[in-house]
Amino acid sequence: MVDMKRHGATPEAGAGTVPLVEMRNISISFGGIHAVSNVSIDLYPGEVVALVGHNGAGKSTLIKILSGAYKRDSGTIFVNGEEAHINNPRDAKRYGIETIYQTLALADNVDAAANLFLGREILTRWGTLDDVAMEAATRKVMGRLNPRFQRFKEPVSSLSGGQRQSVAIARAILFDARILIMDEPTAALGPQETAQVSELVRQLKSEGLGIFLISHDIHDVFDLADRIVVMKNGQVVGTARTSDVTEDEVLGMIILGKCPVGAVPGPGALQVAAA
Ligand SMILES: Nc1ncnc2c1ncn2[C@@H]1O[C@H](COP(=O)(O)OP(=O)(O)O)[C@@H](O)[C@H]1O
Numbered sequence: 001m002v003d004m005k006r007h008g009a010t011p012e013a014g015a016g017t018v019p020l021v022e023m024r025n026i027s028i029s030f031g032g033i034h035a036v037s038n039v040s041i042d043l044y045p046g047e048v049v050a051l052v053g054h055n056g057a058g059k060s061t062l063i064k065i066l067s068g069a070y071k072r073d074s075g076t077i078f079v080n081g082e083e084a085h086i087n088n089p090r091d092a093k094r095y096g097i098e099t100i101y102q103t104l105a106l107a108d109n110v111d112a113a114a115n116l117f118l119g120r121e122i123l124t125r126w127g128t129l130d131d132v133a134m135e136a137a138t139r140k141v142m143g144r145l146n147p148r149f150q151r152f153k154e155p156v157s158s159l160s161g162g163q164r165q166s167v168a169i170a171r172a173i174l175f176d177a178r179i180l181i182m183d184e185p186t187a188a189l190g191p192q193e194t195a196q197v198s199e200l201v202r203q204l205k206s207e208g209l210g211i212f213l214i215s216h217d218i219h220d221v222f223d224l225a226d227r228i229v230v231m232k233n234g235q236v237v238g239t240a241r242t243s244d245v246t247e248d249e250v251l252g253m254i255i256l257g258k259c260p261v262g263a264v265p266g267p268g269a270l271q272v273a274a275a
């Protein structure tokens with residue numbers, strides 16, 4: 001197993017373990033706005049790294065660069081220690097990077113299997129849809145995520161928020177994703193469904209996936225994340241192991257850009273004049 005003991009920004013005890021993803025010195029501007037500025041983050045197998053910060057901090061933009069939705073102006077991305085050439089979503093998927101957006105982007109009027117295989121259907125050797133194979137694969141992956149799920153024949157519009165979330169995750173991991181990006185996965189869910197998503201995240205983590213989790217909910221973050229990266233104004237304020245910081249300290253990072261002793265400061269940390 002992976003040794004998870006490491007410090008905020010740079011792995012130490014984790015040395016020798018290659019990060020699943022490393023984004024190094026990433027920048028992108030829109031017009032005059034530096035949406036993401038010289039950001040470096042990494043992610044290890046079996047790890048959940050939370051990205052937090054106010055609206056407009058640059059979290060979604062950073063993650064869209066990793067998922068190939070935006071093209072960075074500068075910086076380098078490494079996957080499994082090798083430079084990755086990610087210029088569109090297809091490239092990202094080839095590197096095992098899948099994204100689940102808040103909207104889930106499900107096709108509401110068809111069932112789970114049809115959603116999982118949308119655009120990449122399994123065909124029989126006669127070129128017709130292989131519904132049997134697709135349903136079997138769907139049952140297998142859903143069984144892994146949500147063993148109680150039984151509503152395979154129903155359109156996903158009739159499913160609960162948590163069930164819809166598991167369909168979206170099943171679709172993401174079906175083709176062997178190793179790196180999962182979740183942008184506000186529980187923003188639209190009630191407490192029970194949020195708990196279900198947390199369960200899914202733990203399951204994927206135990207299978208060795210790496211997860212970038214963007215969340216506004218500081219409790220979710222402390223519940224799920226191994227490390228926390230705080231962004232402000234497009235820059236990293238600091239990176240910390242969750243166990244090394246308190247919720248108040250993370251709020252101080254988010255609001256004031258103040259980096260506590262338990263965190264490794266980034267380029268966006270508030271510079272405190274020496275006394
Ligand atoms: N496609 C875009 N065009 C212009 N500006 C953008 C675009 N996407 C993001 N931005 C700007 O980049 C900054 C960071 O936004 P975003 O990454 O969405 O922040 P967060 O996800 O942390 O709330 C904001 O100032 C936002 O207005």
Ligand SMILES: [Mg+2]
Pocket residue numbers: 059060061
């Ligand atoms: Mg966002």
